Amino acid sequence: MAQFLEALVNGISLGSLYAIIALGYSMVYGIAKMLNFAHGDVIMVGGFAVFILMVSNGWQPLLAVIAAMFICTVLGMLIERLAYKPLRGAPSLAVLITAIGVSYFLQNAAQLLWGANPKFFTILDYGNLTVHIGDSQFNISIGKLLSVAVSVAIMVGLSLFTGKTRIGKSMRAVSEDRGAAQLMGINVNATIAITFAIGSALAAVAGAMLVGVYGVQLSPTTGAMPGIKAFTAAVFGGIGSIPGAMIGGILIGLIEILVGTFVSTDLKDALTFAVLIVMLVAKPTGLLGKPMREKV
Amino acid sequence: MTQSVKRHSETVMVPFPSDAIVPARDLGKRPVLEARHLGIQFGGLKAVDDFNLTVGPTEIAGLIGPNGAGKTTVFNLLTKVYEPTQGTVLLDGHDTKGLDVTHTARLGVARTFQNIRLFDKMTVEENVRIGLHNKIQYGMVSGILRLPGYWKKERQQHERAMELLRIFNMQDQADAVSGSLPYGAQRRLEILRALATEPKLLLLDEPAAGMNPHETEELMDTIIRIRDQFQIAIMLIEHDMRLVMGICEGICVLNFGQIIAKGTAEEIQNNPVVVEAYLGKQKGAGE
Ligand SMILES: Nc1ncnc2c1ncn2[C@@H]1O[C@H](COP(=O)(O)OP(=O)(O)OP(=O)(O)O)[C@@H](O)[C@H]1O
Ligand SMILES: [Mg+2]
Numbered sequence: 001m002a003q004f005l006e007a008l009v010n011g012i013s014l015g016s017l018y019a020i021i022a023l024g025y026s027m028v029y030g031i032a033k034m035l036n037f038a039h040g041d042v043i044m045v046g047g048f049a050v051f052i053l054m055v056s057n058g059w060q061p062l063l064a065v066i067a068a069m070f071i072c073t074v075l076g077m078l079i080e081r082l083a084y085k086p087l088r089g090a091p092s093l094a095v096l097i098t099a100i101g102v103s104y105f106l107q108n109a110a111q112l113l114w115g116a117n118p119k120f121f122t123i124l125d126y127g128n129l130t131v132h133i134g135d136s137q138f139n140i141s142i143g144k145l146l147s148v149a150v151s152v153a154i155m156v157g158l159s160l161f162t163g164k165t166r167i168g169k170s171m172r173a174v175s176e177d178r179g180a181a182q183l184m185g186i187n188v189n190a191t192i193a194i195t196f197a198i199g200s201a202l203a204a205v206a207g208a209m210l211v212g213v214y215g216v217q218l219s220p221t222t223g224a225m226p227g228i229k230a231f232t233a234a235v236f237g238g239i240g241s242i243p244g245a246m247i248g249g250i251l252i253g254l255i256e257i258l259v260g261t262f263v264s265t266d267l268k269d270a271l272t273f274a275v276l277i278v279m280l281v282a283k284p285t286g287l288l289g290k291p292m293r294e295k296v
Numbered sequence: 297m298t299q300s301v302k303r304h305s306e307t308v309m310v311p312f313p314s315d316a317i318v319p320a321r322d323l324g325k326r327p328v329l330e331a332r333h334l335g336i337q338f339g340g341l342k343a344v345d346d347f348n349l350t351v352g353p354t355e356i357a358g359l360i361g362p363n364g365a366g367k368t369t370v371f372n373l374l375t376k377v378y379e380p381t382q383g384t385v386l387l388d389g390h391d392t393k394g395l396d397v398t399h400t401a402r403l404g405v406a407r408t409f410q411n412i413r414l415f416d417k418m419t420v421e422e423n424v425r426i427g428l429h430n431k432i433q434y435g436m437v438s439g440i441l442r443l444p445g446y447w448k449k450e451r452q453q454h455e456r457a458m459e460l461l462r463i464f465n466m467q468d469q470a471d472a473v474s475g476s477l478p479y480g481a482q483r484r485l486e487i488l489r490a491l492a493t494e495p496k497l498l499l500l501d502e503p504a505a506g507m508n509p510h511e512t513e514e515l516m517d518t519i520i521r522i523r524d525q526f527q528i529a530i531m532l533i534e535h536d537m538r539l540v541m542g543i544c545e546g547i548c549v550l551n552f553g554q555i556i557a558k559g560t561a562e563e564i565q566n567n568p569v570v571v572e573a574y575l576g577k578q579k580g581a582g583e
Binding site: 176 | 417
């Protein structure tokens with residue numbers, strides 16, 4: 001029982017991290033209608049930024065995270081402006097290949113800048129919370145609880161942003177019908193740029209959590225695996241849907257930890273993706289995704 | 297109700313650019329739209345060719361023609377959905393050459409679509425406010441941080457949206473998801489969404505499609521009311537000849553991408569070329 005509860009808490013915590021990353025994939029897909037495969041590598045850059053600022057420059061954690069968010073926002077907007085914007089209207093395959101190219105570019109740039117050797121980051125220890133249930137007990141890392149709280153705050157904030165603000169509504173309009181949105185005077189380029197900015201800032205937060213809370217080792221390919229898992233989560237929840245990304249993220253995190261705890265650590269990734277495949281066969285648009293209606 | 301739908305017999309011909317028709321009250325005022333030698337080619341097909349039209353600032357103009365004549369394509373050219381391969385479009389005196397859709401829209405042209413394109417997942421009020429948003433520009437920072445300003449703007453926009461919804465008596469449906477509305481209501485909402493951008497020229501692509509005679513009658517009244525209240529020009533594509541002949545002051549007939557006639561309702565109805573190309577054909581097709 002204690003083991004199950006502990007796995008549940010860890011699953012939700014990991015899942016909320018995936019959810020933040022999945023939001024980046026899903027928002028960009030919904031609004032720019034492209035898969036930004038470089039998103040995972042922006043996470044890696046965010047992780048390095050936090051690492052360097054804290055370890056080499058001795059910055060406070062919060063300041064370092066805010067600076068990393070700024071760096072990743074600028075990076076995300078640059079990527080969009082230089083690599084994707086010129087391809088607006090190009091076949092989606094061309095955009096996809098460009099995104100893969102940007103991903104490799106970022107990984108190689110990181111290797112040049114920071115080397116290929118993994119860096120460990122074990123500075124943050126917020127301690128543990130011990131929970132007693134009957135005669136058994138288990139520990140919850142406060143860092144992980146904190147990361148869940150941050151994720152929830154981000155999700156609430158994003159829902160308010162897209163629901164209540166002018167830019168958020170423009171984003172929803174562009175995501176539903178780009179042509180009609182333009183004809184209403186909405187600046188689609190600016191809307192897409194803002195979407196990349198938000199997604200990249202979230203990637204920085206995710207990068208900070210990965211290295212600071214989950215103790216993932218930092219290397220140029222650090223972002224790849226969480227990136228692909230979060231992408232899975234976005235598809236699982238219904239790509240393009242913000243609540244879908246959140247639910248998908250949590251579910252993928254839960255499945256991964258539960259399988260890892262009770263079935264086999266070696267099988268956790270394989271089974272996670274197997275669940276995705278079953279899901280997509282049963283409901284191709286994902287949990288909350290709506291069937292695409294072509295409007296001409 | 298029908299009595300308020302008045303014919304505009306004072307429409308006259310003015311010598312610009314060649315055979316433009318604008319209502320007498322718009323004479324001497326800057327036209328809201330001037331299309332000069334406008335054309336576009338798709339592959340080998342000249343979908344629109346040498347299209348010349350002048351629309352006065354408070355005119356209700358009609359664009360008619362058989363299926364596939366190029367009417368919707370003209371709207372796509374005027375709104376820059378397609379960049380013309382020939383000719384120019386002046387909106388309120390501004391050359392739109394090289395402008396994208398967004399910036400052309402901001403010059404004061406708004407439209408509806410033949411196949412409705414509302415933001416289906418958004419509410420009725422949100423659809424209207426999407427239009428308002430891009431007229432009342434306030435920055436992201438003030439939108440997020442200057443909360444008192446934000447709430448004031450929110451309230452202003454809510455009131456403005458409700459005002460617009462009252463035009464079609466839709467204020468009670470403000471919170472409905474627009475995709476769930478009946479077809480006729482969606483058409484009306486699309487007109488309001490376009491109107492929210494405060495256009496100088498409102499383009500309606502088959503606004504009466506799918507409406508019953510009674511609804512069409514009401515729509516005719518409302519189109520005139522909108523023109524009178526907002527003092528804007530309205531150009532509409534419509535197959536319902538009762539509507540076109542009833543409210544359009546100047547009518548332009550398109551066939552195979554070319555203008556075959558321009559004139560008042562009487563002139564068009566009595567033009568043998570039009571009867572041959574359009575009205576005859578339509579009867580023959582049993583439409
Ligand atoms: N993007 C495009 N590519 C190729 N051909 C096009 C395109 N858009 C329109 N056409 C062609 O141009 C012609 C005019 O089409 P358009 O939609 O403007 O007609 P319409 O007068 O609006 O007809 P309807 O009354 O049926 O709506 C048609 O032959 C159509 O197939
Ligand atoms: Mg048409």
